[in-house]
Amino acid sequence: MDPVLRILVLATLISRVGRGVFLTVTVLYLTFVIGLSVSETAVILGISSAVGVLTSYVGGHLADRISARRLLFVLLAAEGFALACYAFAADFTSVLIIACTASAVGSASNATRMAIIARAFEGPARVSARAVLRTVTNISIALGASFAGVALLADSAQAYRIVMLGAAIVYFLGVIPVWKLPQRVNAPVRVAATGTSPSTDHHPAAAPVQAPSPFKDRRYLLLTALCAVFGMQFSLAEVGVPLWIAQNTAAPTALVSVLLILNTLIVVIFQIPLARGTGDVQKSGKVITLAGMLMAIAAITYALAGGVPVVPAVLLLVTAATAHAFAEVWSQAGSWGLSFELVNDLNPGAYQGVFAMGAGLGAMCAPFVVASTALKFGFLGWVALALIFLCSALAIGVIAKQEVRRMSSALQAVPPA
Template sequence: MTEHTRWRDRFTRALPATGESKIIALNALIGSVGTGMFLAGSALYFTRFAGLSETQLGLGMGIAGLVGLATTVPMGRLADRFGPRNVLLVVVLWRAIGYIAYLNVNGFTEFVVTACLLFVMDRAGQPLNQALVGRLITGTERNRTMGFIRSLRNLGFTIGFGIAGIALTTGSETAFRWLFIGNAISFLFVFAFVSMLPKVGPATAPKGEDGGKGAASAVVPPLRDWRFVAAMASNGVLFLHDAVLITVLPLWVADHTPSPVWMITVLVTTNTLITVLGQVRVTRHIDSLPSAARATNWSAVLLAFACCAFAASGVVDTPAWAAVTLMAALLLLTVAELLHSASSWEISFALSPEAAQGRYLAFFNLGFSAAEIAGPAVVLWLLARTGSSGWLILAVCFPLAAALSWVGTRPRKPAAPEPAGTEPATVSTPTAA
């Protein structure tokens, strides 16, 4: 075998294994480029050219976020009823139209209405995409595909932010508007690729799981499955690592450490590179519920140590030591982030009944959404009140979240045998595992 052939084989093995997973991964890259363009310039556009104050922008986004949070599970139910592919086609087309509609916003009321209508679809996108992966891909390739999605999303966001830098440099309204248009166009490409995927019909329960009816409506709602609720709540707490990285870290470095401000760029870039290169590799070792539970525990431990390192960065005296402690914290946080992401996918898939996967995955996503909405404010408030000690308080929360996850993912006790001579039950209540 020649060297060229060996490299070609390695490259082929590094790609998603199936046609469906390749399309879904490519969609993640395309969509995140557009989203990165939008996120980088949207706040400035709305405050400069759409007649909003910073307070109105924050309030409007908060209202829209709550609306999106409230409609996530109903959207998942639609995926179970009509198939995740069909619902996702509607979602991406709606998002393309919605981002163009933002360009006609002028004032607070128009912004809130448009944002609420758009956030219904924005919040539904991630769980619908995961439900589509769950229906089309099986075995170890399923979690591997989720790893590709996350890696390529990080890469896409970086590309999108870079493109948006042109608009931010010029400062012209036309350049800002093209960021919105570019985001809408990216979703049209996503629509085209999703339409190429195999059709996935309504969810049905395996024979005997729902008394023979085969209907998703017969499954216990996720809110009544205490194991799944525990896993969802734990996922929300552990996902605070995202708030730390995106919002808290830049402010902490600039205002609470002697480190130079350019260290923020070094830390964020390091995280992005490790995520892009390492997420798929991590998923290879997390292919069952027990392995996902162990990864969750390790993630919590690493996050606790990362918080301790962040606390140390606020009490050291020199820029050099601040840089060292910040880099140590960043590396610990990044590895924990990779482990938590991979374990959360496996846990959510494993605990979701086949007949209601869309609904369950949407409910599981509520933990992520709640942490994304409230996490930055909660962590910033804690650090503002307690300083470096706040990191130690946060460090305790992660092992507690891992313990809560263990409650939700530990093996069920086997059912007691029926006493001899008794009639078998005619009505059964399905479980979520």
């Protein structure tokens, strides 16, 4: 295994166990231990998410300017410290500050990690690395969620705090391997005008080559927006489907957990093999188009589960969740390929930061879109969601085809040697 990928896998495997604990117990801790109301918790989550959207670009931009290795180490350590502070929070203000800090450095670290992958690997290897890390992340978060059961079983404030501190320590342990990343993950060093050799971890004082701003790249911005729209399928699984099952179907509410486990298993088993080849722009476009079709089928099938007896409802929901999970796997692989291949090589970090910003904005808007379509209008709302997913995927496929034509024209324009 490549040294960079090996280090990132080790760091992810350890740290995401701690993150899984926090994802499982944080909301319960805020409401039942600290005593925040549901509305206060929602405000905190909303504001902190907005902060994370803003810092995504900052992390990617800085990864093009200073040592990405050191930057990632510092950001991950800061996130671990912020998570540890949850155990000592006492009121709305302290929780808001902690949540905003954790979200800010967490989003920046994610963008930095993507910049490192963009720089350390080429072509298909980039998508393969993302697929491996996503699989490891799912496994680790599942393990963390299992460990969080200790606090849930004990159901005491002290147990919650001990488990959260333990999770923060585990997170810190996952930060240590990052320091061993090789120098090649940093932006290329430019020699100063004096001819002196700069430090391997810092850029010299000479003015860098001017890189184009991703905010002026309309094609990349359109890709980012469309991927953000399709990315609403995550919120559909986390918010829309559970509420639809509980309020509009005869299926038992416990099926929600079964469907989440099914999703995790499919991602863990199939993400790596189904991501192969999506470093190619043409294949990326094709698999995202396929994902759009599957998501449209899933949305309609979810809708059909409403108003039918228990057994057919369960069968329809399991079928929809299976199609949904494979759509997630293919859409992620395809979007990774395009988000890497359409960047400018002078500043891949800034481009990845913009892409992460789009994903964050999509995640913020998704609950409102799901609530105002499927949960409000039932079958017609699900049809609307199906069209949204299908149209966004088809539009991404068009961008991929245009890029393939552009690459073909560029090759034809190169004179033979």
